[in-house]
Amino acid sequence: MSIVVTNISRDARQYAGEFAELGVATTHEAQGRTGLLDCRLRPIYRPASIAGTAVTCEVAPGDNWMIHVAAEQCQEGDILVVTPTSQCHDGYFGDLLATSLRARGVLGLVIDAGVRDIATLTEMQFPVWSAAVCAQGTVKETIANVNTSVICAGQRIDPGDLIVADDDGVVVVRKADAATVLERAKERVINEEKKRARFEAGEPGLDVYGMRERLAEKGLRYVDSESDSE
C-alpha cells in the first residue's frame, strides 16, 4: 500500500535563494519560533548553507531501498528529506547516491538517520544533515512512501515545503507561508543590523532593548559584592 506521489508542487522554490542567505535561526524566529527540526541533525561538514523544496522519503530501519525510488522524483533545487519509520543510525546514504542526486540538481540531504562516505561527500561538497555518521550498510527489501507528509526529527514536512539548512540545523517553512515568512525575516534582519551597530558601539543590551524597567518590576536587585552576603 505504499505510494510515490509524482509531480508535486514546487511553487515555493522561488523563495529558496533568499532563505538560504537568511539562514536557519532568522527563518525560525521569523515564523514565530516554529518549524525547527531536532538539533540531533547536524551538518557533516561546515560551513554549509542551502534552501530548497522538500522531496520526502520514508525508509524502513536498516533499509535504504526507497531512497533510490525517491531520487528519481528529485529535480533541480530540491532537498531530499529522509525519515526512518523507526529510529535507526545505519548509513543509508553514501557517495554513489550523492552522485546520482547531484546529477539531478539536488542541493543536499536531510536525514534523521546515519550516512557514510563523508570524506567523499565533503570533497564533493554535497551537504548532508544527519543524526549520525555510520558505515553500517542497509538492505533493499521493504517499500514505503515517497512524497507524502512525514514527520522528520520532530517536525511535519510536506512535499514541496521549503527546507532551510545551515550550520545551526534545519528548519521547515510551509510552502503556503513562504512569502510571508520571507517578508518577516527580511524585516528582522534590518532590525538586527541596526541593533548590531549599537552593540558594536558598546551600548548595553539593556538599553538597546529597553529592558531596565521591566527587570526592576520583576524585582531584580543589584548588590555590590563588598556588601553581598550570599
Place this chain on the structure above:
Amino acid sequence: MSIVVTNISRDARQYAGEFAELGVATTHEAQGRTGLLDCRLRPIYRPASIAGTAVTCEVAPGDNWMIHVAAEQCQEGDILVVTPTSQCHDGYFGDLLATSLRARGVLGLVIDAGVRDIATLTEMQFPVWSAAVCAQGTVKETIANVNTSVICAGQRIDPGDLIVADDDGVVVVRKADAATVLERAKERVINEEKKRARFEAGEPGLDVYGMRERLAEKGLRYVDSESDSE
C-alpha cells in the same frame, strides 16, 4: 528575589594569560584532577584556547533574559559562564550577543545549554563552549541571579574564578588557588618536556616512569604468543 552582584573581584586575571598557554589538561592535573566541567561542553570551532575571569549567569529554561543583564557586568578579560536552572538545549546565544560581549572585551562564552549563529561566531572567532548547537529561540520572561556561585556542567564556579577552556574542554581554577596551581602546572610542563624527549628517542614508558617493578608486584605476567593458550 534575584540579584546581580556588581564589582566582583578579578584579582586572578593576572594569571589568565599563562593558564591559556598551559591549557585545560595540564591545569586540571596540576590542581589534583579537580575542577573539570563535564565533557558535554564542546567548542563550537577548533582550535580555540582562552583563559579569563568568570562572570556567572543563571538562566531559566528557554529564557535568555539574564544573559543580557550579565553582559553589562562583563569587562575586558572576562569569560561569561551561563548555566540553566534546569536542563535545556535551546539556542540562548547568537551573533548579536557575541557582538555585544566582544565590544566589552569578553574573551568567550561557556554555556551548559545551546547556542546558534555558529557560522557567524566562527567567522568572528568568538569562541563558545556549549552543550548543544540549536537554533531554537528563547523568551525573556524570568529573572535569575548574576555573579552568584553557580554549578555549571557539574562544577561549582564562583564569580572571579579563572576559567580555562581549549579543545579538550573547560576547567575552573578557584581564584584563591590560581597562583599555586599555576606554579604546579609550570613544574608539570617542565617535567613533561623532559619525558617527551625520552619518548621521542624511543625509550619505553615503562622505563621513563619506572613502572616495571610495581607491575611485577601486581602479578603482571608476559606470555609468548606461541605458548599462549588463552
Place this chain on the structure above:
Amino acid sequence: MSIVVTNISRDARQYAGEFAELGVATTHEAQGRTGLLDCRLRPIYRPASIAGTAVTCEVAPGDNWMIHVAAEQCQEGDILVVTPTSQCHDGYFGDLLATSLRARGVLGLVIDAGVRDIATLTEMQFPVWSAAVCAQGTVKETIANVNTSVICAGQRIDPGDLIVADDDGVVVVRKADAATVLERAKERVINEEKKRARFEAGEPGLDVYGMRERLAEKGLRYVDSESDSE
C-alpha cells in the same frame, strides 16, 4: 592473573595499505556488513584514514596504566586498540603517549573511552578514534590484559587483526579473512566505479540497479499529486 601476550602474529599487515585506500564503508560491505565498531567512535580530526594490525589493551575505568604496558608491545604499522573493562569517558591518552607510540611507528589509536590534548594530537597528525574528548586524568593502579581477544565498541578484536579507520568510523577484519575480504573489496570498487559513471550521466538508480520490477511486485504504486487524496 593479567597477562601480556608478546610476539603476536602480524601476517595481515601486508594488506594494510590497500585497505587504507579502500576505506571503512567498502571494507565493511565486502565482508558481508560485519565487523563495524559502534559509531560512537569518531575521529578527533578529519580527514584521517589508516589501516594496521591491532595491538589490544584492556584498561580499568579511570586507569590508563596498561596503555603504557601495551605501548611497549607496539611495532611499526600497528594500531593500538584500547577498551575499558567498564564504560568510562576519562581522558586515557594524550600527547606524551602519542609521542611514544609514534616513535615506535604506531599509526593511530582506537579507544572506546576518552582522549585529551587533541589540539596537539591534531598538530602531530596522530589520528585517534574515540568515544569522547575529555581532559579528565587517570590513575595507574590496576592491571589488565594486553594482546588478548577483546570486545571494543561491540566488536571482537584479536591481536593482529586488521583495523581500518577513516572518517566513517572503524571496522575490524579478521587476520585470517584479510586476503579474501581485500579481493571482494576491490571487485566492489570496480563495480561501483561503473555505476558511478552511469549515475553521473543522470541515469536513474532504479535502472542502474534494475529495481523497477521488484518494486512493482511489492506493490509500490505511483500517484500523480493532482489526483492524490492522501
Place this chain on the structure above:
Amino acid sequence: MSIVVTNISRDARQYAGEFAELGVATTHEAQGRTGLLDCRLRPIYRPASIAGTAVTCEVAPGDNWMIHVAAEQCQEGDILVVTPTSQCHDGYFGDLLATSLRARGVLGLVIDAGVRDIATLTEMQFPVWSAAVCAQGTVKETIANVNTSVICAGQRIDPGDLIVADDDGVVVVRKADAATVLERAKERVINEEKKRARFEAGEPGLDVYGMRERLAEKGLRYVDSESDSE
C-alpha cells in the same frame, strides 16, 4: 497569537473502550505499523491501559501555564496530550493538576516532558505516560496553543484523535480512521488467538507461519554443530 480551540469533535470516543482492550501493539499493527509515539514515553506505574480522545496542549520549556488552560477544555473520556515547544524534562504536572483533570473525567496524561508527585499519582491511579520523572518546578509566563495539531514524541496528533496507551507505550489513531482500524484490529486478535493455540500446543512458528520455503529460497542453511567449522 496563541489560540485555544473550543468544541472540538469527539466523534471517535465511541471506539475508545474497545481500543483500550486491544492495546497499543495490536492497534499499531492494525493501522500498518504507524502512529506509535517514541518509546521514550513510559507509564509512571504499571499496569495501566486507557484509550480516549486527545485534547492537545503546547507548553513552553519550563512553563506549564497552558496545561491549566487546556484542563478547562477537557471533558469526560479525554486524554490530555502535552508537548513542549522545545525539549524539556521539567516536572510540568503533579497531583493538583491530576485532581483537577480527574474531576473533569479525564482518563490520563501523555506528556513528552517530565511529571512529579508520582507517588500520589500512583495512589490516585491517575495514569501518566511521560519522558521523565522530575520534581523540577515550572513557571507560568508564556502562552501557546491548545487544541491545534501538534507533534508529540514524533507523531502528529490532532485534537479529537484517539490515543491508546498501555504498558508498551502510546499510539495515535486518526479520528477518521478509528472505525476501520478497529475492525482490522479485531480481525488481528482473532487471527492471533488461533495462532496462540497452535503455539501453546508446541507447533513451531515456522509451520504456523509457513515460512520454511521462503527461508530456503533466501539461502538459509542448517548445519549440524558437529560439522560446523564456523
Place this chain on the structure above:
Amino acid sequence: MSIVVTNISRDARQYAGEFAELGVATTHEAQGRTGLLDCRLRPIYRPASIAGTAVTCEVAPGDNWMIHVAAEQCQEGDILVVTPTSQCHDGYFGDLLATSLRARGVLGLVIDAGVRDIATLTEMQFPVWSAAVCAQGTVKETIANVNTSVICAGQRIDPGDLIVADDDGVVVVRKADAATVLERAKERVINEEKKRARFEAGEPGLDVYGMRERLAEKGLRYVDSESDSE
C-alpha cells in the same frame, strides 16, 4: 592529600522527619525551585521516602574503597551521598554495604553511579537513589575525600545538609536554611490543600489561580472549532 572529616554537625537532623513527609517536590518549591539533583537519580524501588543528614563521599571511577571509609563516619539518621570523581556506572554498592550501613542506623543511599544486589536491597527495604543499576564490580585502590563539600548530580552538598528523597527524586536543603524552608513548605501544603478541595469540586484552575485576566493580556484567544481555519 585526601581527608576524612569527623564529627560533622548534624543540627539539621531535627527537621528530617517533617521533610520526609513533605516530600521532594514540595521542599524544592519551598526553597525557590533550587537544590534538586539531576533526575537521572532514580529510586531502585517504589514507594520510598526518606530525609536525613548527608555524609558525603567521593569515589574514583570503578573504585568503591572510600564507601567503606565513609560508612564508619555514618550515624543514626544519616543518608550516605556518594559521587564519583568522574562519570561511572559501575555497581559501587551492594547488600553487604547496605547491611553495614543499616547496622549504623543509616536511612539510605544517594549515589550518582551504579548499584547492585537490588533484589536484596528491595527485600531489606534499604532505599537507594542511583544513576544506574549495574552488577559491574569495583576495585579498592584509590583514596578520596569523606565529608567535604561535593557536587552530586549537579548540586552542591555539604556534610550535614538535609537530603530529602522520594519517588520524584532527591533534593538538598542547606543545613542553615532547614528551619526556614520547613516553615515555607508547611505553608505551601496548607495552601495546596485548600486548592485541592476546589479542584475536587470541579472548579477550573483558571479560576482557582485567577489566571484569566493575565492570559487575555498576553493575547490568548478562544476560537470555536467550527470557525477554526488553522
Place this chain on the structure above:
Amino acid sequence: MSIVVTNISRDARQYAGEFAELGVATTHEAQGRTGLLDCRLRPIYRPASIAGTAVTCEVAPGDNWMIHVAAEQCQEGDILVVTPTSQCHDGYFGDLLATSLRARGVLGLVIDAGVRDIATLTEMQFPVWSAAVCAQGTVKETIANVNTSVICAGQRIDPGDLIVADDDGVVVVRKADAATVLERAKERVINEEKKRARFEAGEPGLDVYGMRERLAEKGLRYVDSESDSE
C-alpha cells in the same frame, strides 16, 4: 550465506540451577569481574532470576524473522539471546513468541533491542531482559545466523554458554568455565555470609576487611570538623 547451527552442546546446563540462585553479581565477581552484559539490558519486571544455556540469534534491524527460526532450535532450559546486526529499539518480541518459547521449555529472553506486550509477558511471568520497551512492529525479510558466536550488549556469547540473569542484569559464563566459576562463586558466598554477620553486629568494614593500614599508607588523614579549614 546465513546458517542455523543445530544440536549445539548443552553440557553446561547441569550448573544452571545453582547459578540462578547465586545471581549475577556473585557470578560476575567469581569469574574475575568479566562477562557482564551492558547495563542497558534491564528486566521488564522484577523480581526475576534465571540461568540457562544460550541459543544465539542475530536479527536485522526492524526484522524479527530469525527469532522464529531460532525458536525451533530451543529446548528445555535454554535462554534465547537475540542481538541486532545494528542498533535498533523496535519491539521484536511479544506474547505469541513467548507462548511458543514457553511451550518449548525456554526460561526467558535476553535481547539487545526492544520488546512489546509486556503486560502479558508479566502476567505469564515470562522474563525478558531488553534494551527497550517499544510496540514498534518488525518485518520478516532478512535472514541471519542462529547459534553462531555473537556479541550481545558488549559481550561475546557462544551457543551453549551459560546465561545468568536477575534484577541486576545479565552475565555470561563460558561453558568450559562453568564448573570452575561455580566453585569460586560458592566460596564467595560462604565468605560473604561470614562478613555479613560481622556487619550486622555493627563491626566497621575497615576492620572486617583490614583496610586501616593500607589507607594510612596511601595518606588518608582524619580531620576533626572543628579544626577543618577546607
